Amino acid sequence: MIDKILSISGKPGLFRLIGRGKNMLICENLADKKRIPALQRDKVLSLADIAMYTVDGEVALNTVFGKAKALTGGKVAPVALNAPADEQRAWFAQVMPEYDADRVRACDIKKFIQWYNILIETGNDDFSEPEPEKKEEK
Numbered sequence: 001m002i003d004k005i006l007s008i009s010g011k012p013g014l015f016r017l018i019g020r021g022k023n024m025l026i027c028e029n030l031a032d033k034k035r036i037p038a039l040q041r042d043k044v045l046s047l048a049d050i051a052m053y054t055v056d057g058e059v060a061l062n063t064v065f066g067k068a069k070a071l072t073g074g075k076v077a078p079v080a081l082n083a084p085a086d087e088q089r090a091w092f093a094q095v096m097p098e099y100d101a102d103r104v105r106a107c108d109i110k111k112f113i114q115w116y117n118i119l120i121e122t123g124n125d126d127f128s129e130p131e132p133e134k135k136e137e138k
Contacts, residue, residue: 002046002047002048002061002062002065002124002126002127003046003047003048004016004017004046005017005030005046005047005048005119005124006025006027006038006044006045006046006047007044007045007047007050007115008027008038008042008043008044009042009043009044009045010042010043011036011042013029013030013031013118014029014030014031014047014115014118014119015027015028015029015030015036015038016028016030016124017046018035021037023039023040024037024038024039024040025037025038025044026038030118030119030122030124031118031121031122047061047062047115048060048061048062052064052096052099052104052108052112053099053100053103053104054096054098054099054100055098055099055100056098059096061112062127062128063127064095064096064112065115065116065119065127066127066128067095067096068095068112068116069120069125069127071094071095072120074120074125075120076116076117076120076121077091077113077116077117078091079091079113081110081113081114081117085106085109085110088106088109088110088113089101089106089109091113092104092109092112092113
């Protein structure tokens with residue numbers, strides 16, 4: 001499910017991929033359900049393609065979301081978006097103690113908290129591994 005959730009640079013919030021048009025993607029905002037086009041010039045990332053740095057390498061974002069969900073019991077993050085960066089880092093260290101504090105910036109943690117809260121509030125809390133696409137053999 002997380003592979004259909006998109007982040008579009010320059011546009012706040014998260015979007016669900018609805019369909020494809022000529023030279024664009026049709027996306028729906030998770031919060032207000034408004035549909036917008038994502039054009040070729042927009043930088044579009046699937047949440048399934050994003051990873052967080054750890055001391056051992058990288059961990060897929062859906063795995064980190066799953067850890068946060070287990071820690072909070074499926075509720076929104078207990079730390080506010082406007083809380084000091086130290087509080088946000090302390091909560092994130094509870095979620096993922098092995099994160100690389102040198103490479104994960106405060107803005108990354110804030111974005112993680114924002115995205116996690118949006119996904120929980122909108123009921124998009126299936127953080128299982130995306131299934132690989134099956135190729136048909138002839």
